Amino acid sequence: MSAEQKLIAIEEISEENAPAIYVAGGLKQFIDLVKGEVLGEVPDLKTRKGRERIASLAAKVSKSKTAVEKPGRDYLRRLKEMPKVVEAELREFVTQMDALRDETRRPLTEWEAAEDARIDRHNDAINRMKDLAAELGTLDAEQLQARLSELSALQLGKAWEEFEAEAARTKEASLNAVQAALAARQKYDAEQAELARLRREAEERAEQDRIRAAQEAAVEAERQRVAQEQQAERDAAAKREQDLKDQAAAQEREAENQRLQLKLQAEQAERARVQAEADRVTTEQRMEQERQDAARRQEEAAEQARQEERRRADAAAAEILRQQEARERDQAHKTKVMGEAKTALMSLNITEELARAIVLKIARREVPNITINF
Numbered sequence: 285m286s287a288e289q290k291l292i293a294i295e296e297i298s299e300e301n302a303p304a305i306y307v308a309g310g311l312k313q314f315i316d317l318v319k320g321e322v323l324g325e326v327p328d329l330k331t332r333k334g335r336e337r338i339a340s341l342a343a344k345v346s347k348s349k350t351a352v353e354k355p356g357r358d359y360l361r362r363l364k365e366m367p368k369v370v371e372a373e374l375r376e377f378v379t380q381m382d383a384l385r386d387e388t389r390r391p392l393t394e395w396e397a398a399e400d401a402r403i404d405r406h407n408d409a410i411n412r413m414k415d416l417a418a419e420l421g422t423l424d425a426e427q428l429q430a431r432l433s434e435l436s437a438l439q440l441g442k443a444w445e446e447f448e449a450e451a452a453r454t455k456e457a458s459l460n461a462v463q464a465a466l467a468a469r470q471k472y473d474a475e476q477a478e479l480a481r482l483r484r485e486a487e488e489r490a491e492q493d494r495i496r497a498a499q500e501a502a503v504e505a506e507r508q509r510v511a512q513e514q515q516a517e518r519d520a521a522a523k524r525e526q527d528l529k530d531q532a533a534a535q536e537r538e539a540e541n542q543r544l545q546l547k548l549q550a551e552q553a554e555r556a557r558v559q560a561e562a563d564r565v566t567t568e569q570r571m572e573q574e575r576q577d578a579a580r581r582q583e584e585a586a587e588q589a590r591q592e593e594r595r596r597a598d599a600a601a602a603e604i605l606r607q608q609e610a611r612e613r614d615q616a617h618k619t620k621v622m623g624e625a626k627t628a629l630m631s632l633n634i635t636e637e638l639a640r641a642i643v644l645k646i647a648r649r650e651v652p653n654i655t656i657n658f
Contacts, residue, residue: 294351302359306370311352311377315384318348322388329395332650339641342389346635349381389637406447410454413438417458417604420465421597425473428466435459457607461600468596472589479582486578490571497567501560508556512549519545618658622647625656 294314297305305311322341328334353374360370416431423431435458444451523538622643629639645651 294348297352297355299355299359299362302355306356306359306363306373308369308373311356311373314348314352315377315380318345318381319384322384327391329391332645335392335395336641336645338389338392339638342385342392343635343638345381345385345388349378349385353378402445403447406444406451409438410447410451413451413454413458414604414608417461417600420462420600421593423465423469425466425469428462428469432459432462432466435462457604461604464596464600468593472593475585475589479578479585483578483582486574490574493571494567497563501563505556505560508552512552516545614658618647621656621658 294317322345325337325341327337327341329338356370356374356377360374363370413435416435420428420431435455438455440448440452440455442448519541523541526537625643625646626636626639629642630636642651643656646654647656649655
């Protein structure tokens with residue numbers, strides 16, 4: 285029997301010719317025939333046509349297996365006297381056909397695994413860029429600058445393949461978010477430094493005012509002391525002159541004058557002390573008021589900066605979350621639509637692998653004049 289007749293026989297197996305086919309070693313001719321057809325080709329995995337050809341050959345093996353197995357199962361039910369022989373033959377046939385199918389499809393399976401790994405690698409890199417733009421409000425300027433440097437160092441180009449556009453968009457969005465957070469942090473730090481400088485200047489001015497007031501009070505006390513000494517000297521001279529005229533009366537008046545002078549000096553000293561204390565209290569009150577005003581302005585500026593930074597961080601986080609949710613919804617919708625299309629194709633009695641391959645080709649717009657509406 286020629287190879288062409290064998291091929292026809294595999295398609296025309298029937299109840300009439302089953303006894304001549306389903307015997308010990310009788311199915312080996314079909315295994316050899318299918319193996320010669322599928323293993324005689326070496327498709328190119330680098331081309332879509334080559335990958336499609338591998339999927340087609342694997343499907344052909346499955347179809348040939350079904351074409352031989354189904355009538356054989358029917359024949360086996362009729363042959364009660366030969367169940368073990370036929371079952372053993374069919375089991376060996378199915379095992380070899382499954383192995384042949386898997387071996388035939390192995391290059392495509394390996395290619396698909398490599399393709400999934402390649403896509404995951406790109407997605408991981410894109411997610412890393414997104415992570416660098418997350419939780420920016422808790423970072424200081426140095427940490428934000430480090431993230432900005434890492435983002436800036438990421439190179440775009442052909443190495444990103446079909447993910448280049450998404451990677452460029454993600455990098456730009458992440459850079460903008462980190463740059464905005466860095467600018468806000470630098471502004472906040474500058475405001476804090478300026479507030480600290482103003483506070484130091486206010487404290488220095490207050491200290492200078494206190495020293496100046498103390499110096500002025502000391503000068504005034506010294507002036508009063510000198511004036512008092514000069515007055516005492518004049519009084520003493522007058523007293524001595526009066527003593528010459530009337531020693532007894534002079535002594536009495538001198539005693540009285542001394543009492544009055546001491547009283548006057550005590551009153552003057554008290555007035556000077558009260559004035560100095562009043563000046564000191566006024567100076568301290570003014571310094572305390574200036575300190576409170578500076579602290580209040582500092583607190584108001586800090587609160588305003590915190591609120592502004594919080595608003596910017598919330599807005600950036602909301603935008604990133606919105607974009608991520610939109611992409612997840614879109615991906616889930618596409619997966620659902622493609623799954624429904626694959627299920628519909630499988631209802632035509634084709635394998636899941638072939639149905640999946642067909643849906644993927646249509647989704648990638650590799651089948652002319654056919655599209656999937658998402």
